[in-house]
Amino acid sequence: MSIPAIAIRNCAVAFPGKRVGEEIAVLNNVSAEVAKGEFVCLVGPSGCGKSSLLNIVGGFITATAGEVLVEGEPVRGPDPRRIFVFQENGVFPWLSVRENIAFGLRRRVASERAEIVSHYTAMVGLIGFEAAYPRELSGGMRQRVEIARALAANPDIIYMDEPFGALDFITRLKMRTDLVRIWQREKKTILFVTHDIEEAVQLADRVLVMSPRPATIQEVVEIDLPRPRDLDSPGYLAKRDHIFRVMGMSLRVGEKLAV
Ligand SMILES: Nc1ncnc2c1ncn2[C@@H]1O[C@H](COP(=O)(O)OP(=O)(O)OP(=O)(O)O)[C@@H](O)[C@H]1O
Numbered sequence: 429m430s431i432p433a434i435a436i437r438n439c440a441v442a443f444p445g446k447r448v449g450e451e452i453a454v455l456n457n458v459s460a461e462v463a464k465g466e467f468v469c470l471v472g473p474s475g476c477g478k479s480s481l482l483n484i485v486g487g488f489i490t491a492t493a494g495e496v497l498v499e500g501e502p503v504r505g506p507d508p509r510r511i512f513v514f515q516e517n518g519v520f521p522w523l524s525v526r527e528n529i530a531f532g533l534r535r536r537v538a539s540e541r542a543e544i545v546s547h548y549t550a551m552v553g554l555i556g557f558e559a560a561y562p563r564e565l566s567g568g569m570r571q572r573v574e575i576a577r578a579l580a581a582n583p584d585i586i587y588m589d590e591p592f593g594a595l596d597f598i599t600r601l602k603m604r605t606d607l608v609r610i611w612q613r614e615k616k617t618i619l620f621v622t623h624d625i626e627e628a629v630q631l632a633d634r635v636l637v638m639s640p641r642p643a644t645i646q647e648v649v650e651i652d653l654p655r656p657r658d659l660d661s662p663g664y665l666a667k668r669d670h671i672f673r674v675m676g677m678s679l680r681v682g683e684k685l686a687v
C-alpha cells in the first residue's frame with residue numbers, strides 16, 4: 429500500500445485564553461489519514477477546531493503535540509505544492525480572470541501558460557470572461573476563478589475551508605457538482621472543511637465527524653454512494669441522518685435530542 433497523502437497523528441492544539449496563563453484546548457488527540465486521490469470532508473460544530481486542524485495540516489500553525497505527515501514528510505510550513513482555497517475571496521482584485529488563474533504559473537513559458545489557463549478557464553465555465561476583473565463577476569464566478577487558479581498550479585493536494593460558505597444556495601449546489609466533476613477528472617487529494625453535513629455527504633468519500641471542543645475525531649463515516657449523488661436517494665438520506673445523530677442533532681420535529 430502506498431503512503432497516505434496526509435497522516436495526522438495524535439495532534440493537539442491549545443490557544444492562549446483571555447486571562448494570563450489561561451489556555452484553551454481546541455484539539456485533543458486527533459488522528460486521521462487521507463489517501464492519495466481521496467476526497468475527505470471534515471465536519472463538526474462551529475468553533476470545534478476544523479479550521480485550526482486544516483491550518484495545522486497546511487503548515488500555517490504548529491500543533492502543541494503530535495505531528496502531521498504529508499506524503500510521508502513532516503509538515504514544517506506552507507508548501508507551494510499544496511494549495512488552500514478559503515471562504516473569503518482570495519482572488520486578486522487588481523488582476524483579470526486570466527491573470528488570476530495564471531498567478532502560480534509565472535515560471536512557465538508563455539505558450540504553455542496560455543494553454544493551461546485556457547484549459548482551466550473552460551473547466552470552470554468562465555470562457556468569455558478572461559479579461560474581466562473580479563469586481564465585474566458574481567460571488568460564484570469569483571470562487572470559480574479561485575478554484576481554477578488552485579487547479580492550474582497543479583497541486584498534489586487541495587485544502588478547502590468552507591469555500592462555498594459565502595455563496596447563495598443555488599450557486600453552492602452548482603459549485604459542489606462542479607467540484608466533484610473536476611476532482612474526478614483531475615484525481616487530486618482534497619481535504620475539505622464544512623459545517624454543512626449535507627454538503628459533506630454530497631462530496632466526500634469519507635466524512636470525519638469532529639466532537640465539540642476540545643475536539644477529537646468522533647466518527648469516520650464512509651460514503652460509498654455512486655456519483656453524481658442523488659440527494660433524494662434513501663442511501664444519501666441515511667448517511668446524512670446518521671451524521672446528524674452522531675452530532676447530537678435530530679431532523680424530526682418533537683424528537684428529543686441525543687445530547
Ligand atoms: N489564533 C488563535 N488564537 C486564539 N484562539 C484561536 C485561534 N484560532 C482559533 N482559535 C479558537 O479556537 C477555537 C476553534 O476555532 P476554529 O476556527 O478552528 O473553529 P472552526 O471549527 O473552524 O469553527 P467555524 O465552524 O466557526 O469556522 C475557537 O474557540 C477559536 O476562538
Ligand SMILES: [Mg+2]
Nearest residue numbers: 478479480589
Ligand atoms: Mg472554521
